Amino acid sequence: MAETFLFDITHSLLGKLASYAFEEVARAYGVYDDLQEIKDTLSIIRSLLLDAEEKKNQQHALREWLRQVQSICFDAEDVLDEFSWQVKLKQAEEDSGSTRMKVRHYVSSSNPVAFRFKMAHQIKDIRGRLNKAAANGTGFGLVRIGVEPGLDVQRREMTHSHIDASSVIGREKDKEAIIQLFMQPYPHSDGDNSLCVIPIVGIGGLGKTTLAKLVFNDPRMDELFQLKMWVCVSDDFDLKKIVLKVINSASDASTLDSASTVAHQENINHFDIEQLQSRLRRKLFGKKFLLVLDDIWNDDRVKWTDLKDLLKVGIAGSKIMATTQSNSIASMMGTVPSYVLKGLSTNKCLSLFVKWAFKEGEEEKYPNLVEIGKEIVKKCAGVPLAVRTLGSSLFSNFDLHKWEFVRDDGLWNLKMKKGDVLPALQLSYDQMPSYLKQCFSFFSLYPKDFTFHSDEIINLLAALGFVQPRNGCEKIERIVREYMDELNSRSFLEDFRDYGYGYKFKVHDLVHDLAIYVAREDFFVKVISDTQNIPEQARHLSVLKNVSLDHALFPKSKRVRTILHPVQGVGLQSEDLLNTWILRYKYILYLDLSNSSFQTLPNSVAKLKHLCVLYIRHNHQIKRLPRSICKLQCLQVLSLIGCTELETLPEGIEKLASLQQLYITTKQLVLSLDELASLKHLQALSLYHCDNLEIMFRGSQAQLTSLEALYIRSCKSLESLPLSAFPKLQTLLIEDCQIFNLSLNNEGPIQRLGIKHLHLKRFPQLLKLPIWIEEAVDTLETLRIRKFSNLKMLPECLTSMSNLKSLYIDCCPQLSSLPSDMHRLTALEEFRIYRSPELCRKCRSPSGEYWHMIGRIKRVSVGKQ
Structure with a gap:
């Protein structure tokens, strides 16, 4: 690796x-x-x-x-x-x-x-x-190879259609759901009167092929289709090879003479593509067929369209069932929504584990091992192949220590065979381009079930130089979003939530294990309670436990580039150790000291001249920052969120010439607009629990000419906001500011603000949204309103928001109606409404009076959180 x-x-x-x-x-x-x-x-x-x-x-x-x-x-x-x-x-x-x-x-x-x-x-x-x-x-005889690693991928072995249905546990409901899709008539909305494509998508090892086999072999499929064919497309998506496989499978299904079938297959292997397509059309013409395309990795729409065109010779009702790990491939191929396969329940996983770990009835003799098995199963995160792999590794082995080893060290330390879960997941990893592999490895530094936020991922990858602007001008955050969308498409991410201005997600537990496996300890090291040695070549460190950290534990080399404290409540207590890090790791680029409790930041911090990102979040001891911090000319991100005792920002902060993001908790009554306006690259400003802050700025007419995002949370004394100071503002979030005047009646040039994302929370006194929202009607893409307990109506201008993509309404109990012309919101892709009883009732499918207006929207969620 x-x-x-x-x-x-x-x-x-x-x-x-x-x-x-x-x-x-x-x-x-x-x-x-x-x-x-x-x-x-x-x-x-x-x-x-x-x-x-x-x-x-x-x-x-x-x-x-x-x-x-x-x-x-x-x-x-x-x-x-x-x-x-x-x-x-x-x-x-x-x-x-x-x-x-x-x-x-x-x-x-x-x-x-x-x-x-x-x-x-x-x-x-x-x-x-x-x-x-x-x-x-x-x-050494090495030759130059001019391709990226990961493009020549060893696929898994070819699959077949046979299955013993009695050996499958926990997929009965999924099987019936897929069969119901087959039973439904296909709406020929695209003019294609013969072919429906049903994709099954999910992470490697989840059981997509098994589910496809269950459906393929169900007797109801024999009644529905004259011809059934199974083709594994695990290798390169070569049109000639796939056509040949389809012909052979069709021949196999239509003859009882296996000898003649083999001979026939040999006779057509030398055919060119013209001869093959002619033979294929003769095989399929006039028949209602079912074709399974298993294990699709091709994302080239032209190749898929070429194949699909050749298959459009069956009669109406012919169908294709495809399995893939990629959401984007499923979307490209599917003519109906993808069937997203979920993990098995814990109970089903335990039943499957017992089946593979014991002979029938044998588990009753070893209740202590079954208890350990329950813990092992939890680590499999619902993936049947992981359950089978671990169960098989323990078959007829009753050594308690062996079971405890598997429980504690997991499947990634076991010897794997080609069909086991590690190779199944690693296939997807191997297929990644190089830039994705490098980003993916950083998931290993975080604990399982960690919620990743877009700003932190963007800042980490940018600071370390893993993402560079393309063409010299494309924004880093847009490129990182493409990377995360690609990982999400490969089923590596879960619980992905987009908020317009940012997004968050988690990583599947087994994918997290894979990240640890591929990263290895040479470069990525997590410091936990039993860590005794960190390799000298380590470059990225993550402290996950509050342990007594000895100076000798950390590498003396200067190669460390990253130090993280990603777990809430786990931070650095030793100022002495911090000073050692600063003096030792002079090339460090990303320093996260969140949840720490040191009282002062050493003056020596100025020696970190390469530092790009500095987090000092949720330190409740620190009162002041040294002036020397303003010598960090490369610093792009400074976060002081949750530093509730911080009295003031450091004098000379305007000297941080590269600063792009500033996140503040401070006891100040007012901020200096002139100082902040001197930060020519400042794009994001966040004020969090600034309890004493009454007005943001006083006196000055300066502007923050580069600021695009402003976040104000829990500033209980803040009364108003000078929007005229932010001429390029695109994202505005205001939450839990008790006396804040949202009306902003005295603000003039709002129409010059191209606001795209507006998030407002907890304004119980307002009966309607402020009138200045009308000035954002041409630019607004995301509107989120939460906890407006007296809001009675949405603004009339809402349906004129031609670019609105996401509308989110939560906890507005007095809101009972939608505008009658909601159908005008043609760009709207997401509509979510929660804890607003009357409006939720009217929006429910299929009988709600507003359903006819919102049913066409791609993602609708009503009355559930």
Whole structure:
């Protein structure tokens, strides 16, 4: 797995070397030619890494070569990070409007000559070591491979249609639900009068193929269809191969003479695609058929359309049932909504586990093992293949210690066969592009059942350089959203909720185990109560337990880039250890000190000159921040949320030239607009439990010209909001502000605010929404209103919101009607209404009086949370 990470590291290094600003600084230091040579050699090594992955098990010396390359790449990253700092200083100077633009002004000011000499020496050393490593690699017989890892995927073994239905546990309801889909007439809305496609989608090992077999072999299918065919499409989606398989399966189903069938299959193997399509049409023409396409990985719509066109020769009522792990593939293929397969219940899982772990009736002799089995089953998260894998590994083994090992260490430490759950899940991982694998590995740093929030994922991946703007201008958050949508499509995420301005999700328990398995401890380490040693090469650390942390436990190398405290209530108590981290890990990029209880942040924090993200959330001891924090010229995110004793923001905060996000809890009565307005890149500002804050700003007419998102939560003394200070505001969230005047009657230029996402919560005094919402009618995409206990009507302008995609209403008990022209909201994709009894009654399917207006909306949820 290390080869994949090395591939990603070399890709990241090449990205830095290719940037214009980086090249400009390199010329200033006189090392441009050396860096270009490093770039060329890295490209060679990057292509050799893929061949090393294939050959490392045959040549033991290759493992040592890979370790050497890893060490060189890490050292190269340190050197290039020094240059990156200079690049960021240069950019900050340009953004600040300084006229001192010559190169000498962004070369290190402490001792430019010494710094230049040190950098030149280090770069020449890296260049020499890389050249030697490249030569050694070719000496091992490695060849350059010009494809990304993960694109040549070893699929699972071919499936077949036979099944012993009596051996299947817990899928009776799913089987009946699918059969009912087959029994229903297909509405030919797209003009296709012969073919309906029913996708079954779910994570690997969930039992999609088993369910398809149960349906395929049900006697009712024989009554419905003249011809049934089963084709496993697990390998590449090759049109000729699939057509050949369909023909062979059709031949198999229509003849009793197996010998003639084999001979027939051999005779057509040499046919070209024209001959095959002609034979296929003759086989299917005039017949009502059922075709199962099992294990689909193809996401190329053109290839799927080509195949589907060839299959449109059966009579009306012919159907295809497809299984896939990908929601996007299911959506592409399906002509009806996908059947999303869920996990088995705990009781069903236990029954399945007992079936595989014991001979019939044998479990009665070992009640103690069955109790352990209950705990093992919980770790399988409803995935039958995981239950079967673990049960089989314990079959006829009554050693208590073996059962406890499986319970405590889980399935990922067991030896796996090709059909077991680890290979089943890893197939989906192997199929990922390189950039997704790198992002996926970070899930391993968090505990199971952790709720991930979009802003934290975006900040983490951006700080570490794993996501770069495409074409130099595309927003990072948009790219990360594409990554998360892709992971969600692959069924790796669950409970995905989109709020317009952000989103949150969880990771399936077995997927979390897979992330731990692929990340390994070389780079990703979770610190828990029994952690005794952290490898020196560790780069990303996560502290999950409140334990006594010894200095000696943490690596002395400077390679650590990330430290997390993701668990609520688990934080750092030792100021001394914090100072050690600061002095030791000078290249750290992401430092999360949430839930800590130190009283002061060391002045030495200024030494973290590469730091991009600093979280000091929910520290109830800290009162002040040192002025030295304002020297962090690369800092993009500063979160002080929940620091209830913090008296004031640090003096000089306007010097944080790169700051993009600022999250505040403070005892201040008023904020300085002039200071915040000096932060030219500030995009998001959050005020949380600022109990003393009465007005946001006083006096100044300055504006926060880059601010796009403003979040105000639980500021009980805040009375009003100067929206005119935020000319580019797109997201506004106001929650639980007891005396806040939402009317904003004195605010003029609201029409210039392109508000897209508006979230309002707990305004019991209002009978209707503020009139200024009318000024956002052309831009609003998300409207969420919660706990308006006296709200009686929605604004008349609602149905003029042509871009509104999501409408969420919760706890508005006096609200009883919708506008009569709701049908005008043609962009509306999501409508949710909870705890508003009368309106919920009118919106329920199918008899509610408003159902005819909202039934067409893609996602409707009424009366349940």
